[in-house]
Amino acid sequence: MSEIETMLKESGLKSTKQRRAILEILRKKELPLAAEDVYIELKKQNVPANLSTVYRTLDTMSEHGLIQKFGLMGEGRAYYELFRVVHRHFLVCIGCKKMIPIQGCPLHEYELEIEAKTDYKISGHRLDIYGYCPECASAGKNIE
Amino acid sequence: MSEIETMLKESGLKSTKQRRAILEILRKKELPLAAEDVYIELKKQNVPANLSTVYRTLDTMSEHGLIQKFGLMGEGRAYYELFRVVHRHFLVCIGCKKMIPIQGCPLHEYELEIEAKTDYKISGHRLDIYGYCPECASAGKNIE
DNA sequence: CCCGGAATTGCAAATAGTTTGCATCTGCAT
DNA sequence: ATGCAGATGCAAACTATTTGCAATTCCGGG
Known part of the structure; x- marks a missing residue:
């Protein structure tokens, strides 16, 4: 199987x-x-x-x-x-919407801290980082 | 004005x-x-x-x-x-969907690190923590 | 203060994404 | 092999969101 x-x-x-x-x-x-x-x-x-x-x-x-x-x-x-047991986060380009995975997650201790502080039973989180990829940045898509 | x-x-x-x-x-x-x-x-x-x-x-x-x-x-x-300049994140209850704000954000250094590592121009992130609030947890809504 | 053009709004109709009812089909325990 | 609970297909319903267009409102210049 x-x-x-x-x-x-x-x-x-x-x-x-x-x-x-x-x-x-x-x-x-x-x-x-x-x-x-x-x-x-x-x-x-x-x-x-x-x-x-x-x-x-x-x-x-x-x-x-x-x-x-x-x-x-x-x-x-x-x-x-x-x-995924080893979870990942994504870097999302605001210009072209492309997503690339980021290795590692800095939030495990933070979750424990929150759990202790709030009485909530934490089950996970979602984190996405937003920005401009090199191509979109140089194409000036981030100028506002 | x-x-x-x-x-x-x-x-x-x-x-x-x-x-x-x-x-x-x-x-x-x-x-x-x-x-x-x-x-x-x-x-x-x-x-x-x-x-x-x-x-x-x-x-x-x-x-x-x-x-x-x-x-x-x-x-x-x-x-x-x-x-908000001083941004916040939310703790979202999976049971009743209630959201409560969490003070502080542990991700500033992490963003810099990612920026250095990837050549992206980072503009921000979105982080939501999911879990069960005390009421929903004790009502057994988190048993699967 | 009034006027004109550009930006904004209301309304109704269109669209995008997702869900549901129901008849039919399929996987799996016996 | 057989039966039935669970899964699928199809079409129609729904929810959230967007759009075209005419009417209205804001704001700078006269």
């Missing part, structure tokens, strides 16, 4: 062609994808699938903790990425 | 009743608001305004750097808050 099938089974989800393909797509891409990107990729791979199924699958998997769903500053749609 | 009128003028925006009211609302609330929340608040205050105007105003003001627009994990709509 493949690693992906194991993930599904352990979450109590049926292992279907579409689910395996979607998880595989999220695993291979190193960047977060919108539902439609996943759908397009499925089509490219000739996996029969409907956009509703993609949405439903992504939601179900989020609920089961296999993937994470989030929104980006000023973007009108949701992005999804595989849940 | 009020502080708010100055903000508008300095950004090159006309000072209209709706804009002043919207800025005032965002300034008074200590939490981020969705467009509709702003609209409802305007109605409450008997400020004549249309939902499109609210959206347009919020967008224009984001572009001019007066406010910030962002998305929350798993929420289908955008939130807006006044831009």
Whole structure:
């Protein structure tokens, strides 16, 4: 049984062609994808699938903790990425929207600190860094 | 001229009743608001305004750097808050969606580090911490 | 103070993203 | 192999947001 099938089974989800393909797509891409990107990729791979199924699958998997769903500053749609134990953050270019992953996360101690200070049970965080990539910066896109 | 009128003028925006009211609302609330929340608040205050105007105003003001627009994990709509020089982050309850502000931000050095490492021109970041508030935690909403 | 042009607003209609109802199909335990 | 709970496809509904256009308002110059 493949690693992906194991993930599904352990979450109590049926292992279907579409689910395996979607998880595989999220695993291979190193960047977060919108539902439609996943759908397009499925089509490219000739996996029969409907956009509703993609949405439903992504939601179900989020609920089961296999993937994470989030929104980006000023973007009108949701992005999804595989849940990773060693989590990463992204550097998002305000000019061209390109995202690149950043290694390392400086927030573990901070979370503990907050937890102690607030009585909340912290489960995680989302951090995105915004800026201009070298190309957009030199193209003057950051002049306001 | 009020502080708010100055903000508008300095950004090159006309000072209209709706804009002043919207800025005032965002300034008074200590939490981020969705467009509709702003609209409802305007109605409450008997400020004549249309939902499109609210959206347009919020967008224009984001572009001019007066406010910030962002998305929350798993929420289908955008939130807006006044831009603050001393910025804050929020602790968001996964159970009841309540947000509370957290004082202090541990990321300034981290940004410099990233800037040095990547050649990007960093302009800021968005950090939200997710967890369960004491009420939701004891109500067992975090058991999966 | 009044006027004109440009910016802003209201309204209604369009769009984008996402969700849902229901009939059909499929994976998996027996 | 068989049955049924869970998954999918399709079309229609919904929610959040955007847009075109005509009417209105702001603001600088006369």
